[in-house]
Amino acid sequence: MGRIEDRLRELGLVLPAPKAPVANYLGTKRSGDLLFVSGRVSALKGEVGGDVSPAEARDAARDTMLDLLAIVLRDIGDLDHVVSIEQVRGFVRSAPAFAAQPAVIDGASDLLVALWGDAGRHARTATGAAQLPFGACVQLEMVVRIGKTSDLVG
Amino acid sequence: MGRIEDRLRELGLVLPAPKAPVANYLGTKRSGDLLFVSGRVSALKGEVGGDVSPAEARDAARDTMLDLLAIVLRDIGDLDHVVSIEQVRGFVRSAPAFAAQPAVIDGASDLLVALWGDAGRHARTATGAAQLPFGACVQLEMVVRIGKTSDLVG
Amino acid sequence: MGRIEDRLRELGLVLPAPKAPVANYLGTKRSGDLLFVSGRVSALKGEVGGDVSPAEARDAARDTMLDLLAIVLRDIGDLDHVVSIEQVRGFVRSAPAFAAQPAVIDGASDLLVALWGDAGRHARTATGAAQLPFGACVQLEMVVRIGKTSDLVG
Numbered sequence: 210m211g212r213i214e215d216r217l218r219e220l221g222l223v224l225p226a227p228k229a230p231v232a233n234y235l236g237t238k239r240s241g242d243l244l245f246v247s248g249r250v251s252a253l254k255g256e257v258g259g260d261v262s263p264a265e266a267r268d269a270a271r272d273t274m275l276d277l278l279a280i281v282l283r284d285i286g287d288l289d290h291v292v293s294i295e296q297v298r299g300f301v302r303s304a305p306a307f308a309a310q311p312a313v314i315d316g317a318s319d320l321l322v323a324l325w326g327d328a329g330r331h332a333r334t335a336t337g338a339a340q341l342p343f344g345a346c347v348q349l350e351m352v353v354r355i356g357k358t359s360d361l362v363g
Numbered sequence: 364m365g366r367i368e369d370r371l372r373e374l375g376l377v378l379p380a381p382k383a384p385v386a387n388y389l390g391t392k393r394s395g396d397l398l399f400v401s402g403r404v405s406a407l408k409g410e411v412g413g414d415v416s417p418a419e420a421r422d423a424a425r426d427t428m429l430d431l432l433a434i435v436l437r438d439i440g441d442l443d444h445v446v447s448i449e450q451v452r453g454f455v456r457s458a459p460a461f462a463a464q465p466a467v468i469d470g471a472s473d474l475l476v477a478l479w480g481d482a483g484r485h486a487r488t489a490t491g492a493a494q495l496p497f498g499a500c501v502q503l504e505m506v507v508r509i510g511k512t513s514d515l516v517g
Numbered sequence: 518m519g520r521i522e523d524r525l526r527e528l529g530l531v532l533p534a535p536k537a538p539v540a541n542y543l544g545t546k547r548s549g550d551l552l553f554v555s556g557r558v559s560a561l562k563g564e565v566g567g568d569v570s571p572a573e574a575r576d577a578a579r580d581t582m583l584d585l586l587a588i589v590l591r592d593i594g595d596l597d598h599v600v601s602i603e604q605v606r607g608f609v610r611s612a613p614a615f616a617a618q619p620a621v622i623d624g625a626s627d628l629l630v631a632l633w634g635d636a637g638r639h640a641r642t643a644t645g646a647a648q649l650p651f652g653a654c655v656q657l658e659m660v661v662r663i664g665k666t667s668d669l670v671g
Binding site: 385 | 551601604605611615616617620622623627630638639642644645646647660
């Protein structure tokens with residue numbers, strides 16, 4: 210078990226089983242030192258600011274990031290190979306008057322910083338969406354930098 | 364004619380004439396080994412799940428990917444220079460209750476895998492949008508990896 | 518003062534004070550030769566095609582790009598270190614019938630080309646959004662290429 214997985218345990222968090230893509234794409238694609246991580250939606254459905262509260266959506270963003278990390282772990286074998294989080298993009302399914310998307314996506318960003326420290330700090334865009342796949346309330350994708358590439362499984 | 368163009372013909376597909384950007388941007392921008400391909404919208408207009416059926420939208424996604432490939436061909440001279448498809452992002456203009464965006468974008472992803480095989484498999488995000496340029500039902504952008512750079516035209 | 522800042526002055530434009538991120542993320546993240554610039558929203562609020570006119574939104578897109586450039590300047594010390602603009606993504610908060618997002622985002626693209634010439638020409642996607650953070654009418658993010666990395670501050 211590596212350092213990042215130790216840190217997850219210290220935080221009382223458990224990675225879920227890595228989910229398979231819902232259609233014809235990869236969970237991650239390696240591109241040189243970068244790993245493009247495909248978008249995934251939250252299990253929680255609904256409109257934030259409507260039937261989903263901002264606090265629930267923030268938790269859903271954290272849980273969706275755990276889903277992304279489980280997929281990254283499966284694909285590269287060890288989360289310690291992730292040396293930096295480069296960019297995160299989050300879509301928040303928003304009721305018409307809801308405009309606090311950044312606070313929702315902080316659920317994901319806070320987790321990355323808790324796990325990787327300064328290297329987990331990233332560029333980010335949080336955007337509203339009227340509809341997301343399966344009616345989910347949050348969708349996240351990211352780009353990470355990987356090292357020790359000679360050791361990589363994927 | 365290269366291998367990818369041969370494969371297109373075997374599939375009974377024809378690349379359209381490459382369209383010019385509709386505003387002040389490039390069809391593609393090369394960045395080291397990566398090529399950023401600008402977003403393009405489908406010729407088919409309407410809301411998926413409303414006046415456009417999911418099957419029609421899926422075909423529109425495939426046709427829009429043909430538009431992207433025509434632009435890539437114009438800009439780098441030979442589709443065989445594309446060694447890998449890294450990331451695809453698709454926006455689907457969605458009626459309020461429509462939540463099957465991934466199946467729509469498969470129209471594009473399936474084509475890439477049919478043309479490039481495993482190298483055509485990519486990271487992807489499929490998102491809903493309430494509105495797209497010109498009222499189109501689908502918008503696609505992508506990042507591809509190019510090789511044989513000493514031979515490149517663009 | 519560098520060449521790009523000179524050019525800004527010649528255009529009669531002034532960079533604003535660089536704004537801090539509104540949540541737990543960085544204004545920019547360096548990734549090798551690339552700099553991922555986080556999304557920022559316009560100060561101008563409203564729906565384009567509704568309470569905001571397309572011309573006002575285009576000006577807001579230019580002003581938002583000035584905000585991005587101010588952040589880039591703070592983070593890398595000199596805009597002349599930016600050797601190329603690779604990709605710009607713009608979200609336009611759109612009234613239901615508004616479909617001219619590309620013309621809005623030209624407010625940002627035109628500025629980049631005015632400042633960097635051909636190197637400022639970029640891949641781009643302009644998309645509609647039903648809602649954006651703080652009710653803004655425009656949101657922009659970009660990826661730029663930086664050079665002279667041995668001199669960089671950030």
